[in-house]
Amino acid sequence: MRVVTLYSAGYASNSYLIVDEESKEFAVVDPSVDPAVASDFFNDGYTLKYVLLTHGHFDHILFVDEWRANGAKVCIHEGDAEFLGDPSKSLYLQFFARDTKHGDADIVLRDKSIIKLGNNSIEVMSTPGHTKGSVCYIFDDVMISGDTLFEGSIGRTDLYGSSNTDMRETIEKLSAIDKDYTVYPGHGGKTTLAHEKTYGGYLHN
Numbered sequence: 001m002r003v004v005t006l007y008s009a010g011y012a013s014n015s016y017l018i019v020d021e022e023s024k025e026f027a028v029v030d031p032s033v034d035p036a037v038a039s040d041f042f043n044d045g046y047t048l049k050y051v052l053l054t055h056g057h058f059d060h061i062l063f064v065d066e067w068r069a070n071g072a073k074v075c076i077h078e079g080d081a082e083f084l085g086d087p088s089k090s091l092y093l094q095f096f097a098r099d100t101k102h103g104d105a106d107i108v109l110r111d112k113s114i115i116k117l118g119n120n121s122i123e124v125m126s127t128p129g130h131t132k133g134s135v136c137y138i139f140d141d142v143m144i145s146g147d148t149l150f151e152g153s154i155g156r157t158d159l160y161g162s163s164n165t166d167m168r169e170t171i172e173k174l175s176a177i178d179k180d181y182t183v184y185p186g187h188g189g190k191t192t193l194a195h196e197k198t199y200g201g202y203l204h205n
């Protein structure tokens with residue numbers, strides 16, 4: 001499947017489209033941009049199936065309801081499901097002084113949940129640490145890592161639901177993956193798992 005990066009300059013965060021050309025189904029990950037940016041896909045007959053959230057922070061869920069209005073089912077891990085309607089947990093209040101609440105998730109995810117896009121499977125990997133319900137989405141040779149893993153860094157662990165203990169376990173879990181993946185983080189440029197194990201400073205071989 002194809003990954004399209006959508007950059008939201010205002011929040012320095014990345015949204016991604018996952019596109020299956022065969023079925024013409026697609027999903028958006030962490031929508032911090034208006035669905036109008038995908039108008040070419042809508043106009044060309046592609047069907048939006050899912051909003052996949054890596055976690056529940058404001059800069060990853062900003063346009064969740066607008067994308068839902070275009071037919072998507074909103075998916076988030078059970079550990080962060082409460083963030084959608086809680087501007088204190090999603091950090092809207094602290095960063096924005098905004099009382100923004102979103103509707104509930106349509107699909108609550110767990111570790112190893114599978115999302116189908118056409119004949120393809122996207123696997124949910126639970127990676128708590130930054131938040132309790134942080135996940136990576138994995139398919140083909142792609143890992144969409146949210147605020148768990150960045151190029152040369154990892155997510156902060158001083159927020160509601162954060163845990164250093166969880167993050168240490170997540171680092172071990174990611175380090176133990178043999179296969180290499182292209183990593184698409186929630187902020188900054190893409191990297192690879194192999195690069196992060198060797199040069200990133202957090203994972204290890």
Ligand SMILES: [Fe+2]
Pocket residue numbers: 055057130147
């Ligand atoms: Fe975050």
